[in-house]
Amino acid sequence: MSQPTGVIHDIGYQRYTGVRLGRRHLVGTLYLHGLRAAFGLGRSAKAKIFPWMIVGVVGAIAAVLTAFRAQTGEPVMSYAEFPQTLTILIIFFCAIVAPELASRDLHSGVLPLYFARPLRRGDYALARLAALVSATFLLLAGPLTVMFAGAAFGAPRIGAVWDEFVDYLAALGYVAVHAVVFSVLALLVAALLRRRAVAAGAIVGAFLLTTPLYGVLMVLPYERATQLAGLASPVTLVGGIGDWAFESGGDVGIGGYGPLYALVALLFVALGILLLARYRKVAAK
């Protein structure tokens, strides 16, 4: 006669007496959660398809560029030109990931659960934004690093590696500008729309909406109009900053307006973050 095994003992409800972590932990957890969600980690296989498709394309381009350079010894494009060439892919990436971070929470109604917890509303918006910025940055910084590694191993002397490294660091800065400006706009649009598909379309639209304005300004026969045309669209705005700050020696199409471009970009970002304060209202609903 053996004793019955595998008996489940109901020990009843246990009060939680352990530690409760503070604001930093909450924001950090939400940030990491968002960063993982951006690449579909911890989500279904379906959620992984689109972000990894873009990661794949960007990675493939970087691999081709690296291989080409290893063969010929001459770079096809500078590091700083890399993000500018991939603009459309960055827009697509933001259009996929931003709704995943913002619209999804709106649509599923999970926001009131967040805001019924100690998490502050502004912290929620900033953690989401930081996750999108980081994801976009990683999307570009990863392949750039591959390109740099390839170039460094193929460099003829140690001094050349240092030059490469400086260029690479500058390009990382440029990538960061891309990530911040694009993410703010994308998240702002996504935070206004509950449906993910609609939000994705609207984000692409928001990036392209003012592009014709840029085109018109470019063909005007005034030099100043041409130089300021880049301010018309977020894509060309970032491009202008690149021309001014990150592409030394390239053709400078914006004249002496570099600081203006930087200022406008800064205002744009500040305004975007302010508008994310709309989460104050959402929570009250």
Next chain:
Amino acid sequence: MESGFSQGLSRTPEGDSGTYADGVTLIATQSLTKTYGNGVTALADLTVGIEPGIVGLVGANGAGKSTFIKIMLGLLEPTAGQVRVLDLDPTVDGHQVRSRVGYMPEHDCLPPDLSAAEFVTHMARMSGLPKTAARERASETLRHVGLYEERYRQVGGYSTGMKQRVKLAQALVHDPDLLLLDEPTNGLDPAGRDAMLGLIDRIGSEFGISVLVCSHLLGEVERICDALVAIDGGRLLRSAQLSDMTTATEVLSVEVSEGTDELAARLAAADLPVRREGRLLLVPLADDTTYDLILTAVAELDLPLHRLDQRRHRVAELFATGPTVSPPTPPGELTGAGTSGGGTQ
């Protein structure tokens, strides 16, 4: 659900008070008023003090229940008046209140593509629990609300009853001192309602967590609550401790398929003050001998006994007869709620 509502009836009010923090007023408001920008007054001059325990907040749709909850969570600012929750002011220490309160909203709030285990774990972490503790408490809480192996499946495939349980679990996972439940039985079938009410009753009595249950069905919350607060149009209709009102007047309802009149006569002959209500006979419950007297009477008359159960007086009656602050209980859902009340077992 193993802990049905019969358990709720049998427990004595004295037994409960010890599990709650003594002497602390759970929720207190003073002339609380909330007027929205579009001129709608959701709460008007609401003054109420709520003691720890299971408290029912009843009112028709649009009576201001959800607004009241949001003010208590510090998500809405009151237009005028004061509110204190767990002895804290939510307008000042909102996040402190929110770390000690669990909230289950009325609407759908679950992402369909996550499993219940993942979701509740994430919510626990968003309440400040460390990773391991969050995971442990999530599965423990899901077990307490009655979700076992299904917790690893995606929430999108759950029934309404299971979703309600997950919603309850996420409110409970960080071990709050107060649970705010907004219409927890919404969309549930009668069996699901009983199970949910039984669960809430357990949380209040066994877990020692105070609960505020919002409902537009008076007959439903009266079964499990220690106290009731009724509001209408943002005004307080009545607030009362149920134990004061009903423990003295518990009744047994008897239903027999035939011979109701004979039984009534027989019981009256046995000195029991019988009252008829439709097909039911209501007998005030004095002590256990009341059961014996009824059963003996039924057996002697050889009648087919349909049911015999214990119930409190309908609180609706108390609200109707009690002193009211403003117009009496409005018609419609508030009073028509009796259909789901009483014994269904």
